[in-house]
Amino acid sequence: MAAALAAAPAAIRLRDMGSFHVGGHDVRLSGLPTRQVVMAEGGQPVALDPNGTYRVEQMYAQYFLSDPASGRPPLAFWHGGGMTGAAWETTPDGREGWLNFFLRRGWDAYLCDAVERGRSGYALVPEIWPAAPIVQAREDCYTRFRIGQPGTRPGPGSAYPNTQFPVDAFDQLAAQMVPRWVHTDDAILRGYLALLDRVGPMIVVCHSQSGVFGIRAGLARPDQVRAVVALEPASIPLLAPDADYRTPTLILMGDNMDTDPRWPRMRERVQEFAQRYACVTVLSLPDEGITGNSHMLMMDRNSLQLAARVHDWLMALPAG
Known part of the structure; x- marks a missing residue:
C-alpha cells in the first residue's frame, strides 16, 4: 500500500473552476408554421411556434x-472534427488525459467545445444553417x-x-463522435478568437481540424x-504570401502515414509550412524512434510521454 501511494500522481489543486459561453449572434425567424408537439412522456400536445429569435454560433468553454497560480499563460484545448472537449479529458481506456496531466503541472486550462459541437449547441437546419451535418x-x-x-474494419x-x-x-x-458541419469554419474561428479576447494571452493546444484554427x-x-x-493538423491554412506568422509552433506527427494515401500530402504540407517559417518546429515521432502513434496522439498508450515532450518544449519558450 505504501509503495502504491508513493507512486500515485500528485493531487490536482484548483483555485477556481467554471464555465461560460462566448461569441455568437442572434437570428430572427418569421413566417414558419406552428406545429403540435408532445414535450414529455404522457404530456399534452403543445403548440410550438418556431418564429422568434435564436442565439447561434456561440462557443462553450470550461x-x-x-493552485497556486503559475504566472504562465493558460492552455486552450481545441479538439478535432466530429469531436468535443472530451477528447482531452481521459483516454478511451480510462487513463489520464492531457487536461489532467497539465493541471498537475500547474497549468491553467480552458477546455472548449467548438461552435456547433457539444455544449455549444447548433442552429436549426435548414432554417438557419443550409445543410445537414456530417456524421x-x-x-x-x-x-x-x-x-x-x-x-479494414474494427476488430481483432x-x-x-505496432499501433x-x-x-x-x-x-x-x-x-x-458527434455531428459536425462543413460550412462553419469562419464561425468556429470567431468563437476561438472571442475566447482569446475574453481571457487574454493563451497557448493553444489543438488537434486535427482545429490545427487550422490554431x-x-x-x-x-x-x-x-x-x-x-x-497534434497532426488536418490541414495547413493557405496563408497569403506576405503573411507574417511568428507564433512559436510545435507540430507533432505520428506513424504509419505511408500506408494511407490521405496522409503523405498532409505531411508534406506541414514540412513546407515549417520550411517557410522559422518559428515552426516539427516533431516527427518515427524520426525520434517513437513508433506506432495514430492520429489520436493524446489517446495513444504513450500519450503522457508525448505530453511530457510538449511540456518541456513549452517550458523552454522565452518568458513574456
Missing part, C-alpha cells in the same frame, strides 16, 4: 485554474485516424501491428496566442 461511421474513424489500415487483428492506440477501447472513441488565431492575434501546439 476553465480549470491551478462519421465507425469504420471511417478507424482507418482515417490510422488505427487500422485502409479497407485489423489494427496496425499505440488502445484498440480494445475503440468503442469508447466511437462513442465520443494557426489562423496565431496569425490574427500574435500578441494573444503565445504558442501553438498542433
Whole structure:
C-alpha cells in the first residue's frame, strides 16, 4: 500500500473552476408554421411556434485554474472534427488525459467545445444553417485516424501491428463522435478568437481540424496566442504570401502515414509550412524512434510521454 501511494500522481489543486459561453449572434425567424408537439412522456400536445429569435454560433468553454497560480499563460484545448472537449479529458481506456496531466503541472486550462459541437449547441437546419451535418461511421474513424489500415474494419487483428492506440477501447472513441458541419469554419474561428479576447494571452493546444484554427488565431492575434501546439493538423491554412506568422509552433506527427494515401500530402504540407517559417518546429515521432502513434496522439498508450515532450518544449519558450 505504501509503495502504491508513493507512486500515485500528485493531487490536482484548483483555485477556481467554471464555465461560460462566448461569441455568437442572434437570428430572427418569421413566417414558419406552428406545429403540435408532445414535450414529455404522457404530456399534452403543445403548440410550438418556431418564429422568434435564436442565439447561434456561440462557443462553450470550461476553465480549470491551478493552485497556486503559475504566472504562465493558460492552455486552450481545441479538439478535432466530429469531436468535443472530451477528447482531452481521459483516454478511451480510462487513463489520464492531457487536461489532467497539465493541471498537475500547474497549468491553467480552458477546455472548449467548438461552435456547433457539444455544449455549444447548433442552429436549426435548414432554417438557419443550409445543410445537414456530417456524421462519421465507425469504420471511417478507424482507418482515417490510422488505427487500422485502409479497407479494414474494427476488430481483432485489423489494427496496425505496432499501433499505440488502445484498440480494445475503440468503442469508447466511437462513442465520443458527434455531428459536425462543413460550412462553419469562419464561425468556429470567431468563437476561438472571442475566447482569446475574453481571457487574454493563451497557448493553444489543438488537434486535427482545429490545427487550422490554431494557426489562423496565431496569425490574427500574435500578441494573444503565445504558442501553438498542433497534434497532426488536418490541414495547413493557405496563408497569403506576405503573411507574417511568428507564433512559436510545435507540430507533432505520428506513424504509419505511408500506408494511407490521405496522409503523405498532409505531411508534406506541414514540412513546407515549417520550411517557410522559422518559428515552426516539427516533431516527427518515427524520426525520434517513437513508433506506432495514430492520429489520436493524446489517446495513444504513450500519450503522457508525448505530453511530457510538449511540456518541456513549452517550458523552454522565452518568458513574456
